[in-house]
Amino acid sequence: MNIVVCVKQVPDTAGERKLRADDARLDREAADGLINELDEYAIEEALLLKEAHGGEVTVLTMGPDKATESIRKALSMGADKAVHLVDDALAGSDALATSYALAQVLRSIGFDLVVVGAESTDARMGAMAAMLAERLGVPQLSLASKVEIDGSTIRIHRQSEDGYQVVEGALPAVIGVVEKINEPRYPSFKGIMAAKKKPVQTMSLADAGIEPSLVGLANAATEVVDFADRPPRQAGTIVKDEGDGGVKAAEFLAAQKFI
Amino acid sequence: MSEVVVLAEHAGGAVKKVTFELLTLARQFGDPVVAWAGEGAEEAQPRLAEYGAAKVYVADGDGFTGYVTAPAAELLAQLVERTSPAAVLLAATGQNKEVAGRLAVKINSGVLADAVGLAAQDGKIIAEQSIFGGATTVHSAVKQGTPVITVRPNSVAPEPAQGAAALEPVQITLSEAAKGAKITERVVQERGERPELAEAAIVVSGGRGVGSAEGFDLIEKLADSLGAAVGASRAVTDAGWYPHKFQVGQTGQTVSPQLYMAIGISGAIQHRAGMQTSKTIVAVNKDPEAPIFELADFGVVGDLFQVVPQLLEEIGKRSGS
Ligand SMILES: Cc1cc2nc3c(=O)[nH]c(=O)nc-3n(C[C@H](O)[C@H](O)[C@H](O)COP(=O)(O)OP(=O)(O)OC[C@H]3O[C@@H](n4cnc5c(N)ncnc54)[C@H](O)[C@@H]3O)c2cc1C
């Protein structure tokens, strides 16, 4: 089975994240980049499926040169090879453009199964599995907390607001995984050494058949009008419980008319 | 005036409050109309009229309950084609963010997720979003196609307005592609009598500090005394003390209530991602260094097993008098 796992490099959520003053793009140079943590679950699931059903795992990343750090990490976890879509014209692409660009690469490299994370910690769109499935015309099996493949049938548990649904489709398909699904492995020393020799193919817009007029900041379908650091929250009142903490909390709730 | 399409959130005819919030927001941009997928539109009609819906486009049949997200996206895409609305608004649930994504691809429009407010400015719809764990507030607009926007529940107080809510059946033939992911079974975990987490005006959440599944009785009692929904941190759902569907955070639900109470929760970034737009935040934690206190409007540094029972007693006294 030819499994492609989509991995995004994002700024560290523990560090400071900023939009650039001139064009309101995420300042990716200023922040430390690492793998979007939810994508580690997608990589793990891809590796587990390969171990169970055979085949090959390809990492697909769209992002600047710097994203190679995340690609190496994914390879060191055990993925076999990687495709890095990198082109200056892609900078500032929104969800519509990103899904288009990724879909074009997926069409050109081919796949039986695409695995994506539930959402990225920076954009938080949470819609990539749906958008890719729509573009590629294949089943969308997302918000999965469990995945089973049986021949060409794939069955998942899809998390919903009131429990879960069992959802079934046929390969080829796109799956999106939530963090309940597995426990991502740590790269071993051997894995890290092996990753250095694994093939990483870079692709440009032209290589993937991507129309330059459909990607990048200037062609985005959405725009940031303005942005501002949120004024620091007014420091709250913090009291130490001296045997009256519950009473004090009740007074606060009453003053705010909650009780 | 153009129409503004609101996708109704409902459970078999019972309309969820967020639908009225979306109708309230929609009014400023045009005539609010409802897209109703599935059964129950007749039952819901009077309530939708109360909140100013001019029309209710109804598409029912198995297709809308039997498959994942694609049918709702096809319904909305056909309405967009037919009536060229000023925007399509959806509640920002995990499921609807996916519907919005598919719709945006179908109609080649920009999509904005997780708005916490909408306003009109120079003929454009401006969405307010809170990003980077609440550190930055952004105003965004769609500049291509019909804006598709998901809005968090509790972003606005629903205001009644008169509307005809005329029911208008629409015939939708689902494409084969929309039937690719078939729902074969539904497993519903009971919620009991409490309000729904995403919609509740008050949420009381417990974390690892609660100590055990039994400890959650205390959280439930506090929630019930306030008419609140119960939430939990991932540490709790991972330990199996409370079901996952109550998880608040990056990989659980995003809530934005009037009051959020974090009891025995440290306030990890992934938890904050799901609750930081709450209007008022109260925390109880025995560690004065817990990051949750950075967000709290009111915090008690203390043992929750002392503080919460006393708080319950006080609430009892006050509601008794
Ligand atoms: C990919 C990913 C996704 C995640 N998604 C989520 C998510 O959606 N939601 C989420 O919540 N987390 C999520 N997490 C986990 C998150 O990082 C934290 O581990 C989790 O939120 C911690 O839960 P907690 O605050 O209950 O536990 P802890 O961090 O262990 O905090 C417990 C707190 O309780 C206090 N305490 C203990 N005993 C008492 C007492 N008797 N009285 C008062 N206070 C007491 C302690 O001082 C401590 O501050 C995610 C993590 C990852 C990697």
Ligand SMILES: Nc1ncnc2c1ncn2[C@@H]1O[C@H](COP(=O)(O)O)[C@@H](O)[C@H]1O
């Ligand atoms: N630039 C990208 N390159 C590769 N995968 C991506 C990219 N952007 C998003 N994804 C995938 O889509 C998922 C959802 O991201 P998002 O839509 O940004 O919330 C991520 O978890 C990734 O698996």
